[in-house]
Amino acid sequence: MSRVAWRLQRTETAVVAGILALLAVLLIPTGIQMANAYHSDGLNACRALNIGPSCAARIGEFQSRFQALTVLANWFTLVPGLIGVLLAAPFILDLEHGTYRLAWTQGITRRRWLAGKLGILVLTAVVASGALALLMAWWRSPQADLNGRLDTGVYDTAGIVVVGYALFALGVALVLGALWRRSAASLTVAFVGYFAMRIFVDYWLRNRLVSPLQGSWRGLRQPQFLYHAQIMSESGGSGKGGFKSGGPLGGHAQMAVPGNASHTLFHAVYQPASHFWPLQLSETALFTGIAALLIAFAAWWTHERIA
Amino acid sequence: MSDIAVRTSELGKRYRDGWALRDCTLEIPAGSVTALVGPNGAGKTTLLHLVIGLSRQTSGTVEVLGLSPRSDAKAVLPRLGFVAQDHPLYRALTIAETFTLGRRLNAQWDEGFARERAGRLGLDLDKKVGKLSGGQQAQVALTMALAKRPDVLVLDEPVASLDPLARREFLNGVLEAVVETGMTVILSSHIVSELERVCDHLITLADSRTQLAGSIREIVAGHRLLTGPRSDAASVARIHDVIRETHTERQTTLLVRANGHVYDSCWEQHEVDLEEIVLAYLGYRPGMRDTSPAREAVPS
Amino acid sequence: MIEFHLDARSGVPAYLQLVQQVRQAIRLGILREGDQLPTVKEVVAMLTINPNTVLHAYRQLDLEGLVDGRRGVGTFVAAGPPTSPPVDDLKALRSSLERWVARARAAGLDDEGIRAVFAEAVRPETESRVA
Numbered sequence: 001m002s003r004v005a006w007r008l009q010r011t012e013t014a015v016v017a018g019i020l021a022l023l024a025v026l027l028i029p030t031g032i033q034m035a036n037a038y039h040s041d042g043l044n045a046c047r048a049l050n051i052g053p054s055c056a057a058r059i060g061e062f063q064s065r066f067q068a069l070t071v072l073a074n075w076f077t078l079v080p081g082l083i084g085v086l087l088a089a090p091f092i093l094d095l096e097h098g099t100y101r102l103a104w105t106q107g108i109t110r111r112r113w114l115a116g117k118l119g120i121l122v123l124t125a126v127v128a129s130g131a132l133a134l135l136m137a138w139w140r141s142p143q144a145d146l147n148g149r150l151d152t153g154v155y156d157t158a159g160i161v162v163v164g165y166a167l168f169a170l171g172v173a174l175v176l177g178a179l180w181r182r183s184a185a186s187l188t189v190a191f192v193g194y195f196a197m198r199i200f201v202d203y204w205l206r207n208r209l210v211s212p213l214q215g216s217w218r219g220l221r222q223p224q225f226l227y228h229a230q231i232m233s234e235s236g237g238s239g240k241g242g243f244k245s246g247g248p249l250g251g252h253a254q255m256a257v258p259g260n261a262s263h264t265l266f267h268a269v270y271q272p273a274s275h276f277w278p279l280q281l282s283e284t285a286l287f288t289g290i291a292a293l294l295i296a297f298a299a300w301w302t303h304e305r306i307a
Numbered sequence: 308m309s310d311i312a313v314r315t316s317e318l319g320k321r322y323r324d325g326w327a328l329r330d331c332t333l334e335i336p337a338g339s340v341t342a343l344v345g346p347n348g349a350g351k352t353t354l355l356h357l358v359i360g361l362s363r364q365t366s367g368t369v370e371v372l373g374l375s376p377r378s379d380a381k382a383v384l385p386r387l388g389f390v391a392q393d394h395p396l397y398r399a400l401t402i403a404e405t406f407t408l409g410r411r412l413n414a415q416w417d418e419g420f421a422r423e424r425a426g427r428l429g430l431d432l433d434k435k436v437g438k439l440s441g442g443q444q445a446q447v448a449l450t451m452a453l454a455k456r457p458d459v460l461v462l463d464e465p466v467a468s469l470d471p472l473a474r475r476e477f478l479n480g481v482l483e484a485v486v487e488t489g490m491t492v493i494l495s496s497h498i499v500s501e502l503e504r505v506c507d508h509l510i511t512l513a514d515s516r517t518q519l520a521g522s523i524r525e526i527v528a529g530h531r532l533l534t535g536p537r538s539d540a541a542s543v544a545r546i547h548d549v550i551r552e553t554h555t556e557r558q559t560t561l562l563v564r565a566n567g568h569v570y571d572s573c574w575e576q577h578e579v580d581l582e583e584i585v586l587a588y589l590g591y592r593p594g595m596r597d598t599s600p601a602r603e604a605v606p607s
Numbered sequence: 608m609i610e611f612h613l614d615a616r617s618g619v620p621a622y623l624q625l626v627q628q629v630r631q632a633i634r635l636g637i638l639r640e641g642d643q644l645p646t647v648k649e650v651v652a653m654l655t656i657n658p659n660t661v662l663h664a665y666r667q668l669d670l671e672g673l674v675d676g677r678r679g680v681g682t683f684v685a686a687g688p689p690t691s692p693p694v695d696d697l698k699a700l701r702s703s704l705e706r707w708v709a710r711a712r713a714a715g716l717d718d719e720g721i722r723a724v725f726a727e728a729v730r731p732e733t734e735s736r737v738a
Contacts, residue, residue, distance in 0.1 A: 004411050007404065008397065097398075101391035102448075105359055106412035107455070109380045307362035340657055479655045486648045486658050504613065504621060504656045580618070 001108060001116040009090040009120065016083050016128050023076070024135060031139040034066055038142035059146060070143065074153035076136065080129045080162045081194035084169025085187050087121050087128075092177030092186050095306065114299050121170060122295070129166035133158060149276050156202070159280045164287030169194040171294030178298040178306075201283065209282045212271045312337040312459050312491040313358055317367035320353050326515050327353040331367070333510055333520045335493060337458075340485060342502040343495035344585055345512035351495040352392060354512065355463050358493070359389045372458060385415055388452030388490075392463040394445045398437030402430055402447055409451050421454040428476075442473025449477060453484050460484070462494040466501075478505050499582045509581070511588045518588045523581060530584050533561040533574035543571060551587040562587045608645065609638055613654050621656055625664035626671075633673060633684060644674060644682040 006013070041058055063070070094100045104110045137144075137158035144154050156162070173190035180186050271279065313335040320328045328350040335341050343351050356362040357369050360376030360383060369376060376383045396405060402425060410416045425432060428446050436444060445465060452460060460481070466474040482505065485492060496502060502509070509526060511519040519526065530550070533543065537559050540552050548564040562579060563569070569576060609632045611625055619627075632638040645653065650661045665682050668674040676682045711721050 001411070004408055007400075007408075011399065098391065098393070098395045099397055101361065101389075102395050102397070102451070103412075104361060105384065105387065105389040105391075106409060107385045107414050107416075108412050109384070304363075307356055475655055479652060482651045482655060482658065483648065486651050500615070504615065504654075504660075507657050507659050578618075 001112060002120055005117045005120040008094075008117075009087070009124070012086055012089050013124060015086055016124070019079065019082065020128060020131055020135075023079070023132070027073075027135060027139045030066075030069055034139070034142050037062060037065070038145070043142070043146070062142075063146070070153065073136070073139070073157065076132075077153070077156045077162075077165075077198070078195070079132060079157075080165035081169040081191055081198070083128050083132070084125055084166040084171075085173045085191045085194065087125050088170055088173030088177055088190070089183055089187060091117060091121065091174060092181065092183040095177065095181040095302070096183050100306065110303055114302060118174075118295060118299055121174075122167065125166045125170050126163055129163045133160065133162040136162070150271055150273065150279075155276075155279075156198075159276075161280055161283045161287065164284040164291070165194070165198070167291035168197065168287040168294075171291035171298070174298035175294045175301075178301045201286070205286075206279065206283060207271070209286070210271070210275050210278045212275075310337050311335065312339075312372060313493065314370045315354075315357075315367065316369075318354070318357060318364055318369050319366040320350075320357060320362060321365040326365075328357070328512075329515045331512075331517050333517055335491065335508065335510075337491050338485075338489050339508045339522075340482075340492040340506045341494070341508040341510060342499075342506040343493060343510050343512060344497065344499055344502065344589070345495075346497060346589060349512040350515040351512055352463055353515075355461055355493070355495060359387055359461050360384070385413065385455065386458045388455050388457030388460040390445075390448045390452050390462045390465055393468065394448035394465070396436045396444055396448055396451075399435065401433050401435050402439075403432040405436060405447060405451065406432075406454070409454055413455050415456055417454045417456055420456075421450050424450050424453070424480075440473075442469050442476065445469055445473065445477055446480065449480055453480070456488070457490060459491045459493070462492070464495055464497070466496070467498075474501070481505075499585050503581045509585070511585055513589045519585070526584060527578070527581055529564055530579050531563050531565050531569055532577040532579045532583075533563060533569065533571075534577065535559055535574040538573070543569075543574070550584075551590070608642075611645070611650060611653055613656065622660045622664040622667065625650075625661065626667050629664070629668055630673065638684050640684050642684045644684070646681060 041062060043058060043062055094103065103113055140154045140158045143151065144158070149155060149159070156165075169190060172193045173187055176186035176190050176193075177183065311334045313333075315331050315333055318328065318331040319326060331350075331354060343354065345351050353362065357364050358371060358376060360371075360380050363377050371383055372386060374383045376387070397408070400408065406418060406421045406425075409421070410418055422432065425447070428443075430439070430443060430447065436447060439447065445468075449462075449465070452462075462481070465481075466477055469477060478501075481492060481494070484490060494506070503523060507523055508521065509519065509523050510517055535558070537554055537557050540549050540559070540561055543549060543561060543563060547566050547569065549561050550564055551562040553560045561574075562584070609629065611628055613621055613624055617624070629638065629644065638644075644665065647658050647661045647665075650656070651658055665674065665676060669676050669682075673685055674682050675685045708721065711724070716724070
């Protein structure tokens with residue numbers, strides 16, 4: 001049965017593999033380049049020793065050099081959604097084109113067919129998204145060193161959550177496909193749904209999964225830990241203070257502050273680096289849990305209601 | 308028991324927007340070639356899907372070879388062959404790959420038969436199914452069903468979209484298999500004229516209900532067309548079932564299902580061919596002037 | 608070997624057409640004693656008809672004594688005299704028929720009318736007489 005399932009999703013598996021190959025072609029050369037630049041510029045040493053201005057300048061230079069690529073790579077967080085949605089296509093097409101009437105009237109029961117087919121889909125999604133996460137983790141490692149793994153773009157492309165994202169997208173697409181039996185509509189709406197869910201989790205739910213910490217301190221100090229969240233500063237004296245709040249988990253530690261930084265009071269709500277794994281695991285559990293429910297529903301609906 | 312291939316009792320299927328099939332009670336003898344006739348939307352596909360186990364009934368029972376096609380699917384499916392409406396196939400697969408699908412999903416599969424049949428029909432095994440003509444696809448779908456060596460073959464409007472040559476070839480393939488294996492065939496159609504030659508039993512379905520079910524020879528022998536001067540059908544209706552009653556100014560024509568001989572000498576009697584009989588039943592609706600209650604199955 | 612054909616419009620049941628064609632073939636000498644009739648499978652392939660129709664026809668021919676069905680072997684034309692009358696009788700029948708046709712024409716019957724009368728007269732052949 002599983003060999004049959006593989007054969008029938010030949011095209012979609014090939015497309016997903018193609019996407020990964022394309023990303024690999026883009027990322028591997030540039031990743032090597034970045035890693036070399038990072039080490040040759042002595043940036044890792046720079047960071048460990050906690051040196052001031054010259055390091056800051058070199059860090060700045062490094063980052064602006066790879067700026068465009070970094071920003072582009074942030075969008076790769078949509079790729080697991082794409083993978084999940086695409087893999088659902090053969091299942092939906094089976095219902096849309098009516099070929100299930102052929103598949104379910106051979107010698108195996110509907111239940112066995114569904115189990116085999118969905119099993120292969122889930123497996124493929126996990127493997128593909130896992131490969132993607134590993135690739136991205138490797139590529140991002142210089143930046144993860146500099147800005148921490150909670151940095152937007154690192155957290156949600158280079159962590160285990162990627163697998164959860166892919167499974168969730170797959171689940172949504174399967175449910176919509178089972179209900180509507182139209183592939184184009186289901187896949188499109190599923191992808192939009194994935195996007196919406198990501199926004200929801202990124203901007204609202206994530207910080208409620210694992211609560212951030214608060215703290216204040218005087219003077220800009222090179223952070224011992226990497227923190228991200230809203231950073232507000234009060235300037236003593238005249239002039240405007242500035243703060244840079246970043247993305248969902250926050251921004252970088254750098255800030256532009258007028259005047260003498262050492263007299264300024266900083267107050268921040270942040271996620272420390274130690275929260276990385278709790279966040280990753282709880283978010284992965286959330287997405288995977290929802291995915292499991294969705295896939296179970298799609299299986300049940302298909303088993304009971306399709307005639 | 309063993310000589311009835313398919314038996315239903317008060318079988319019904321309801322969807323959200325109403326009953327697709329109701330009160331369906333019939334017996335299909337083993338080894339027969341049965342036509343299921345009715346207009347589109349009458350419930351033919353619903354009935355066939357219930358027989359094959361693709362659907363679950365809302366009421367009543369259906370038995371195929373003594374088993375429930377839905378709950379005993381594992382036991383029944385290997386003995387059933389099915390070609391759904393529009394003969395669905397995976398278009399991206401080649402014919403050979405489609406046969407491989409059949410081989411992997413069926414415990415009993417005659418690959419030699421499938422290939423030999425494809426060869427005889429002039430089909431290129433390495434050609435993708437999507438590139439075949441309609442007639443060729445229908446033949447591939449039929450080959451898939453026959454290679455299982457089923458005891459019962461169910462075909463949903465198998466020749467509806469085929470040209471006359473393809474139709475002939477398809478039906479020939481079915482009948483050839485019947486001669487060889489003695490299998491039971493149920494095929495649905497909305498074209499009556501071809502069926503008389505191919506089938507020996509008939510079931511009509513209209514408005515989600517069965518009206519006529521039995522051997523074609525008995526159906527034809529049991530119906531008469533009576534013509535005579537304009538009069539009331541009452542006297543005839545007392546003994547026989549008047550299926551259709553039409554009047555002109557001077558003449559009355561009755562199509563009856565005779566319960567025994569028709570002795571009434573006022574009427575001139577004619578035979579009726581199968582197509583006329585079927586059409587009369589399909590056109591029959593309660594509430595018309597002809598108040599005949601004749602809607603039960605003809606015992607076979 | 609006899610080749611069957613079917614006239615779907617004739618109103619004559621299929622099995623009876625086969626019977627008639629075999630009878631005619633025997634009469635004309637196309638089928639001779641000992642010749643094997645096409646198998647059920649062959650007839651089905653020829654005409655795309657229900658196998659039972661062929662079986663019915665062959666059974667009827669067997670009952671009439673025209674053929675012998677041998678289980679597992681086939682159906683063969685039986686021994687026995689041809690059923691057609693001697694040549695002289697045929698000639699006599701033919702001329703009396705021609706005379707009758709001339710009388711019918713004189714009486715005002717057209718070709719169709721003649722055929723209708725004839726059809727009525729030979730009706731018993733088509734089997735399903737009512738009441």
